[in-house]
Amino acid sequence: MADRSMISIHGISKYYGPYPAVSSLSLEIGGGEFFSLLGPSGCGKTTLLRMIAGFVEPTDGSIRIDGQDVTGTPPNRRPTNMVFQNYAIFPHLNVEENVGYGLKRLRLDKTEEKRRIGEALEQVRLSTLGSRKAHELSGGQRQRVALARALVMRPKVLLLDEPLSALDKKLREQMQVELRSLQQAVGITFILVTHDQYEALAMSDRIAVMFAGKLAQVATPKEIYQRPVNRQVADFLGGMNFLSATVTGDANGKVAARTDIFGDVVLEKPPGFTATEGKVTLGMRPERLRLLWEGETAPKEIQGTVSNRHYFGETTHLSIAVDGLSAPLSIIETNNYGADDLPIGADVRLAYDPDALVLLAE
Amino acid sequence: MSGRLRLLPVFVAAYLLFLYAPILLIPIFSFNNAASTTFPLAGFTWKWYVTLAGNTVMLDAARNSLIVGVSVSILATLFGICAARAITRYDFRGKRLTSGLIMAPLFLPEIIVAISLLMIVLAMGAELSLLTVILGQTVFCIPYSMAVLVSGFEGFDRSLEEASQDLGETAFGTFRRVTLPVVAPAILSSLLVAFTISLDEFILAFFLTGTQQTLPVYIWGQLRFAAKLPSVLALGSLMLLASVFLLTLAEIFRRRAESRKILQEVPHG
Numbered sequence: 001m002a003d004r005s006m007i008s009i010h011g012i013s014k015y016y017g018p019y020p021a022v023s024s025l026s027l028e029i030g031g032g033e034f035f036s037l038l039g040p041s042g043c044g045k046t047t048l049l050r051m052i053a054g055f056v057e058p059t060d061g062s063i064r065i066d067g068q069d070v071t072g073t074p075p076n077r078r079p080t081n082m083v084f085q086n087y088a089i090f091p092h093l094n095v096e097e098n099v100g101y102g103l104k105r106l107r108l109d110k111t112e113e114k115r116r117i118g119e120a121l122e123q124v125r126l127s128t129l130g131s132r133k134a135h136e137l138s139g140g141q142r143q144r145v146a147l148a149r150a151l152v153m154r155p156k157v158l159l160l161d162e163p164l165s166a167l168d169k170k171l172r173e174q175m176q177v178e179l180r181s182l183q184q185a186v187g188i189t190f191i192l193v194t195h196d197q198y199e200a201l202a203m204s205d206r207i208a209v210m211f212a213g214k215l216a217q218v219a220t221p222k223e224i225y226q227r228p229v230n231r232q233v234a235d236f237l238g239g240m241n242f243l244s245a246t247v248t249g250d251a252n253g254k255v256a257a258r259t260d261i262f263g264d265v266v267l268e269k270p271p272g273f274t275a276t277e278g279k280v281t282l283g284m285r286p287e288r289l290r291l292l293w294e295g296e297t298a299p300k301e302i303q304g305t306v307s308n309r310h311y312f313g314e315t316t317h318l319s320i321a322v323d324g325l326s327a328p329l330s331i332i333e334t335n336n337y338g339a340d341d342l343p344i345g346a347d348v349r350l351a352y353d354p355d356a357l358v359l360l361a362e
Numbered sequence: 363m364s365g366r367l368r369l370l371p372v373f374v375a376a377y378l379l380f381l382y383a384p385i386l387l388i389p390i391f392s393f394n395n396a397a398s399t400t401f402p403l404a405g406f407t408w409k410w411y412v413t414l415a416g417n418t419v420m421l422d423a424a425r426n427s428l429i430v431g432v433s434v435s436i437l438a439t440l441f442g443i444c445a446a447r448a449i450t451r452y453d454f455r456g457k458r459l460t461s462g463l464i465m466a467p468l469f470l471p472e473i474i475v476a477i478s479l480l481m482i483v484l485a486m487g488a489e490l491s492l493l494t495v496i497l498g499q500t501v502f503c504i505p506y507s508m509a510v511l512v513s514g515f516e517g518f519d520r521s522l523e524e525a526s527q528d529l530g531e532t533a534f535g536t537f538r539r540v541t542l543p544v545v546a547p548a549i550l551s552s553l554l555v556a557f558t559i560s561l562d563e564f565i566l567a568f569f570l571t572g573t574q575q576t577l578p579v580y581i582w583g584q585l586r587f588a589a590k591l592p593s594v595l596a597l598g599s600l601m602l603l604a605s606v607f608l609l610t611l612a613e614i615f616r617r618r619a620e621s622r623k624i625l626q627e628v629p630h631g
Contacts, residue, residue, distance in 0.1 A: 055524055075527045088525035092543045101539075102529030153529060 006031040006157060006189045007052065012061030014047050021047040023213040024061065029157075029191065029206075031066075034183050036192045036200040039210035040236065046161060048210070049193045053159050054078045066156050081150035082159040086166065087142045089134045095121070096130040099148045120152035123182065140171050147179075151186060158183075160192045164199060176202050197237050201225060209233050229270040230361040231281055239286045239317075241329050242360075244279055255359055257282070260324040261302055262352065267359040274361075281360045286317070286330040288356035291339060291348055298351030304329065306346045316340045320350060388602065392595040397588070410596035420597065423580035427561055430495050430576055435556035437500040442507030442552055449508075450515040461508075468505045475502065476569040483570065490572035498566040503556040510555055510612075514548020514619040547619035554612035558605050577601065 007029040014022045022044040029035045037045040050056040052063060054075035062071045070078050081102075090098050100117045108116070121127045124144035129137070137145065143163060150158055163179075164172045180203045183190045194200050200207045201221040208218045217229045228234035231242065245265070249256035253269050257280060267282070292298060307328050308319035316339045319328040331350065333339035342348070392411070396404035414420060448454070449461050467475060479498045483490065522544065526536040564578040571579060581597065584590045 053528060055528075075524070076530045076532060080528075082525070082528045084521045084525055086519065086521060088519065088521040090522060090525070090540060090544075101526070102531070105530045105535070149525075149529065 004031050005029070006033070006066055007191075008064040009048075009052075010062050010064075012048070012051060012058045012063065014044075014051060014056060015059045020044075020213045022051070022058075025213070025215055026061075027208060027215065027218065029189060031189055032187050034180065034190045034192070034203055034205045036194060036204040036207045037210060038194055038197060038200040038207050038236075041195055043210040044213040045193045045195075045210050049082075049159050049161055049191060052157070052191065053080050053082050079156040080159055081153045081155040081157075082161065083143070083146045083150055083163045085162045087146040087163075089137070089142050089145055091134050093134065094130070095126065095132045095134070095137070095145055098134065098145050099152050101149060102153045116152055120148040123151060123186070124148045139167055140175065143167070143175065147182070155188065157189045157191060160190060162193055162195070164194075165196070172199075179203060201237075209236065211236075226285070226356075227268070227270070227358055228283065228360065229272065231283070234283045234358070234360055239330055239332070240283045241286060241289070242327075243282045243284070243325070243357075245282050247278060247280055255280070257359070259357075261322055262300075262354060262357065265354050265357055267357060270359060270361055272361050273359065281362065283358045283360050284352070284356050286332045288353060289320075289329060289331040290351045291318075291331065291333055291337070291342075292351050293337060296351075300352050300354060301349050302352065304348055304350060306342050306344050306348060309340075309342065309344060311335075311340055316342075318342065320348060385602065388595050389599040392592065392599045394592070397592060410592040411600075413593050414596050414600075417593065420577075420580060420593075423575045423577050426492055426574050427577040430492055430499065430567070431557045431560040433496045434499045434503055434560040435553045437496070438503035438507040438556040439511070439549060439552045441500070441504050442511045443549065445504070445508050446511035446515045449512055450518070464508055465505045467502055472502070472565045476566045479566070480569045490570060492571070492574050494570040494572075495567050495576065498570045499560050499563055502563065502566060503559050506559060507552040507556050510552045510616065511545075511548050514545055514551070514616075517619070518544055545619075547615040551612045551615040551619065554608050554615070558608045558612070561608075562601065562605065 005028050007027070009025065009027040009029075011024050011026055012022060013020060013024050025044075025048065037048060039045045047056055051058050052065075054070065054073060058071065062069055064070065065079055068079075090101065093101065096117055099120050100113060103113050103116060117130075118127065121130060124147050126141065126144050126148060129141065132141075134142070134145075143166075146163070160179075164175050167175060176199060179190075179192075183203075192200070192203065201224075204221055206218060206220055207224050209216045209224060211232055216233050217224060219227070224233065225237050228237060228240075234240045234242075243259055243261070245257040245259040247255055247257050248264070250269075255267050255269050255273075256264065257267060258264050259282065265282075290298075292301065302322060304320035304322040306318055307321040310317040313335075315332050315334055318331050318333060318339065320331060321328045329350070390403070393406050393408070394403050395407040395409070445461070445464055449457065476498065479494075479501070483494050488494065518541075522540050523536050526540045527533070531539060562578055563576075564582065567576045567579050568582070575583070577597070581594050584594045
């Protein structure tokens with residue numbers, strides 16, 4: 001994954017008037033890493049990407065790329081290339097001319113230039129469309145042209161600004177897989193900006209979750225999803241059951257707590273967690289709770305009543321009211337055992353795994 | 363309903379005939395071997411066109427029209443570029459009012475504009491010349507240029523310039539390789555539209571010209587002499603041809619600009 005540091009961001013801030021879009025943020029991104037900046041719109045992720053590209057000058061702090069301080073260097077002299085959100089395909093040039101645009105300045109000889117354009121088009125599987133005019137391309141093809149145009153420059157870092165948001169769902173999922181394998185094939189650092197948590201989870205080596213100009217958590221997809229550090233991250237990454245608990249002990253980086261329905265549990269302390277007593281919030285992902293059918297038993301069970309049901313084709317989302325809980329628990333069941341036919345008001349038993357509980361900072 | 367539908371083609375045919383038949387008469391009579399414009403036609407001739415070629419007054423007027431047309435199209439397009447860029451790229455107070463005021467000459471009675479310009483020119487003690495015609499027609503053409511250019515510039519996406527810079531190009535290189543080629547069709551279209559309008563503009567030219575006439579003013583002067591009519595028709599046919607040619611060219615460029623604009627909206631899929 002991360003062999004060595006490719007991008008080193010130190011104490012970077014960007015103020016628009018008195019408002020910080022990004023505030024004193026530091027981050028290391030490794031060589032050959034697929035790194036995602038994930039957050040809601042307005043969280044500063046695009047500003048951060050544009051500071052790495054050089055389109056936005058930081059108010060404070062510095063950026064190093066491959067050991068070189070690039071703070072203040074204009075975009076045309078940075079070893080980065082970008083895939084823009086709307087692809088920014090040059091409308092007056094055909095596919096080959098678009099891909100060769102940046103090579104023209106390198107003054108390569110004609111055969112070498114042609115070879116590199118061909119190679120880039122091959123990488124994005126567009127070899128047959130070299131002479132197509134820009135306006136004859138579909139959205140997916142335009143995106144491939146934008147990718148080839150950036151990759152042909154052999155950048156140290158490829159920046160992708162919400163590259164899949166303009167595509168329909170099916171194509172988006174296909175491009176996620178393709179982008180990931182393309183990154184592994186070329187082996188350069190990719191930095192992806194997205195507000196789509198599934199996209200980030202599916203493609204990244206590591207994800208940085210951003211809120212209000214600050215990093216909330218930087219970790220692998222699995223860690224971010226299963227061990228979110230706080231309520232905000234947990235909530236942004238998908239469905240989560242929030243439960244309150246009372247701290248009963250605190251030792252060796254672990255916290256003992258008492259819950260209303262899961263009894264006494266011992267939890268790992270997330271970084272930045274300070275409370276040593278009183279009420280805390282725990283989280284459990286909906287898919288970590290499982291319906292028990294007749295005859296089935298589990299080491300840990302609780303009783304409840306179905307209070308709501310939503311059908312999603314492959315899955316059914318159920319709300320289960322449990323005595324002693326103010327809000328019902330959400331669970332997700334695949335539809336091969338009849339969860340989609342459970343009537344509202346049915347009494348059910350749920351199996352749970354106490355290890356799936358996470359302690360969340362507020 | 364079907365009755366109404368059958369009447370519609372008839373109406374359209376009558377409408378088009380009424381609109382274009384008189385214009386078609388001009389080239390027809392310009393080749394007619396007779397001094398009067400009456401049917402039946404008296405046979406084919408090139409002679410009216412030949413007399414035109416030897417008419418130095420007319421050739422002077424044609425040269426004047428060319429000077430005025432070229433100057434007006436360049437000036438109106440330059441001002442139009444400034445205005446269109448300001449309107450499409452920046453947000454400022456009074457933007458709607460400003461663009462409204464720039465477009466207003468389109469809707470003002472041209473003769474009133476002509477008289478007011480004449481009054482100002484005379485009040486300033488300036489001499490009436492081709493220069494005053496150029497200035498007057500420029501004011502009149504800016505709205506047309508601006509309308510064409512705004513529609514062309516609206517499609518221009520800043521991220522194109524950023525993409526160019528990102529690919530290693532300098533600011534000047536970006537202007538030369540991206541900005542200019544992308545907006546070029548709109549600029550050409552504006553030049554052609556302004557030139558065509560100037561070429562057959564009569565009222566401003568009539569009021570603001572000194573001793574040097576433009577073609578429309580020359581034609582108007584010739585209409586007093588019945589014998590000159592066939593030559594005028596020949597000249598008119600040539601101008602008609604030039605206008606149609608220039609406007610067709612302008613439309614081709616405008617459509618090219620339009621197709622580049624559509625590209626900015628990424629289709630789904």
